[in-house]
Amino acid sequence: MNCEIRNEGDAAVVVLSGDVDLESSPKVRNALLDCVSMKRTVVVDMKSVSYIDSSGVASLVEAFQAARKNNTRFVLAHVSEAAMRVLELARLDKVFRIVDEVADGLGHGD
Amino acid sequence: MVLSVRVPARVGSLRLVRRLVGAAASACGCASQGVRDTVLAVDEACQNVILHAYGEDASGDMLIEIRCDARRLQIDLVDFAPPVDTTRIRPRPLEDLRPGGLGTHFINECMDASEFRTPPRGAGNRLWMAKTIR
Secondary structure, three states: OEEEEEEEOOEEEEEEEEEEOOOOHHHHHHHHHHHHHHOOEEEEEEEEEEEEOHHHHHHHHHHHHHHHHHOOEEEEEOOOHHHHHHHHHOOOOOOOEEEOOHHHHHOOOO | OOEEEEEEOOHHHHHHHHHHHHHHHHHOOOOHHHHHHHHHHHHHHHHHHHHHHHHHHOOOEEEEEEEEOOOEEEEEEEEOOOOOOHHHOOOOOOOOOOOOOOHHHHHHHHOOEEEEOOOOOOOOEEEEEEEEOO
8 A cells, every 4th residue: 555645735635545454544544644734635536546444444534533623624536436335335425525636626626 | 165264363464365355256256346345344354353353462363264156155254262242243323423333334235144153163253244146
C-alpha cells in the first residue's frame, strides 16, 4: 500500500494505492488525521485502491469525524469500484462526500 | 477440497490469505464480484480471529479450508484459540457512525450463510461460511 501526500496550498491530496487493510490502515489513519489537523481541505484520491477492509473504512470514518470537528472539508475522490463496493456495504456511500475527480474535491470546479 | 492452508494468525498473513482465497473462489467458478465478496468476508473473519480470538497474545494458527461444487462454495475458518462466546458476536447498527465494528456486518453481507459450528478436536473455534456460485 502506498500513501502519498500532495500539498496544494491550504489543501492536501492523499493518494492511496494498493490494499488498505489491517496491516496498512494505521499508516493511512495517521496520514489522514495529520492532514485533517493542518489543512482546510483534505481530498482522498482512491482511484488506485485495489482493496479496502473494515479497518481501512474505519480510518476514513475517523478522519471524517475529525474533519467535521475541525471544520475541515473531507472528500473522497475517484473512488475505485472495489472501494465503492465496500463503502456501499457499510452504507457509507451516502455519508461521505464523494466526487469523480480530485479537482472537484478541491473545489476547482466551483 | 479446493484449498487447505494453515497460516500464523498474524496481520502479515492476511495478504497471502486474500490471494489464495481469491484464486480458489475464482477456480470454483465465482464471478468477479463474488470473488471479491468472498475475499472480503474471509479477510474480516481472519481479522476477528487475530484481534479477538487470540487477542494480544497472538501465537496461534488459522486453518482455512475451501471446497465447492457446481452450486456452492463453502469455507471453514478454524482457529486454536480459546472458544469464544458466539452469542456476543453480532453486527452493530450501521446508523451508529463510528470507526470499527464492521467486520461481522461485512461477513453477513458478503456471504449467503455463516455460522459457528463445532470445531475439530483440539481446535478452538470454527466459522463456516457459504456462498452460492453465480
